[in-house]
Amino acid sequence: MGRSMTSANPVARTGGKSIITFLVFCGLAVLCGGCAGGGTRSVSMDTWREGVETYVNDVGKGDPAVLRDTTYKGRPAFAQLGNPIAAEGTDAVGVLLGAKPVAGRPAFIYLVGLIDKEKVEQIHLAVCQVIASQGQKAQFKWLVGKDDKDATQRYLNYRKGLFGQRFPGRQDLPPAYTSFPGEGDVFDLAVTPAEVTATHQGSGAIWRVATGGK
Numbered sequence: 323m324g325r326s327m328t329s330a331n332p333v334a335r336t337g338g339k340s341i342i343t344f345l346v347f348c349g350l351a352v353l354c355g356g357c358a359g360g361g362t363r364s365v366s367m368d369t370w371r372e373g374v375e376t377y378v379n380d381v382g383k384g385d386p387a388v389l390r391d392t393t394y395k396g397r398p399a400f401a402q403l404g405n406p407i408a409a410e411g412t413d414a415v416g417v418l419l420g421a422k423p424v425a426g427r428p429a430f431i432y433l434v435g436l437i438d439k440e441k442v443e444q445i446h447l448a449v450c451q452v453i454a455s456q457g458q459k460a461q462f463k464w465l466v467g468k469d470d471k472d473a474t475q476r477y478l479n480y481r482k483g484l485f486g487q488r489f490p491g492r493q494d495l496p497p498a499y500t501s502f503p504g505e506g507d508v509f510d511l512a513v514t515p516a517e518v519t520a521t522h523q524g525s526g527a528i529w530r531v532a533t534g535g536k
Contacts, residue, residue: 363404363405363411364404364412365402365403365404365411365412365413365414365436366412366414366436367414367434367436367444367446367448367466369402369414370400370402370414370416370434370436371448371450371462371464371466373400373402374389374400374416374450374462375460375462377389377392377400378452378460378462379459379460382460384452384455384459384460385455385460386428386430386450386452386460389418389421389430389450390418390421392418394415394417395503397417397418397503398417398418399415399417399418399432399503400415400416400418400432401413401414401415401416402414402415408439408440408497408501409439409440409497410439411439412436412437412438412439413436413437414434414435414436414437415434415435415437415502415503416432416433416434416435416448417432417433417434417435417502417503417507417509418430418431418432419431419432419433419509419511419520420511422511422513423513424449424451424465424513424518424533425515425533425534425535427451427453427463428451428452429449429450429451430449430450430451431447431448431449431450431511431513431518431520432447432448432449432450433445433446433447433448433503433509433520433529434446434447434448435501435502435503437501437502440497440500440501441497441500441501442474442478442500442501442502443474444469444474445469445470445474445477445502445529446466446467446468446469446529447466447467447518447519447520447529447530447531448464448465448466448467448531449464449465449466449531449533450462450464451463451464451465465518465531465532465533465534466531467529467530467531467532470528470529470530473527473528473529474527476525476526476527477522477525477527478500479525480522480524480525480527481495481499481500481504482495482499484499484504484524485499506524507522507524508522508523508524509521509522509523510523514533514535515533515535516532516533516535517530517531517532517533518530518531518533
């Protein structure tokens with residue numbers, strides 16, 4: 323089976339409960355013609371959002387609560403893996419920071435890293451809301467923050483510094499320190515009427531998305 327828009331050959335890249343989730347969704351992608359040729363698919367913020375919507379509608383039958391059960395590397399997350407070999411493809415990993423109301427509507431809030439060949443290139447804060455559900459088909463509203471290059475660089479500098487502290491004298495950072503999320507990453511989530519913010523505890527990097535409120 324080729325790489326689907328969520329994941330192909332997922333057993334090699336995931337563990338625990340997430341294996342079941344990815345295998346189910348990969349099978350759904352095959353049924354709807356979603357597999358890409360050549361075992362590789364370019365993953366982007368748009369395809370990650372489409373993957374979330376498809377998963378909610380096909381696996382959750384329109385109920386976004388199914389997102390609570392998806393995991394990646396042992397933490398609540400929704401991931402799309404573009405290639406069975408991480409060093410040769412693009413991935414999108416959204417860490418679930420919380421499920422709470424945003425602008426008066428229930429929402430799932432993710433911090434999404436876009437990763438190219440095991441190096442995170444962009445990080446976006448994303449709010450997913452189901453605005454209508456007709457039968458088993460949900461409709462969505464998304465609030466997605468900009469690619470804040472300063473925040474992402476601050477995060478990456480922290481990861482590099484952490485590696486230097488742990489392994490003095492070594493120069494080449496392994497993927498565990500260049501990809502996303504990093505082991506031990508803790509993010510603080512804050513929701514106000516005007517915006518949602520996610521703050522990385524270690525570096526102080528902050529990602530934001532406006533809610534349109536006051």
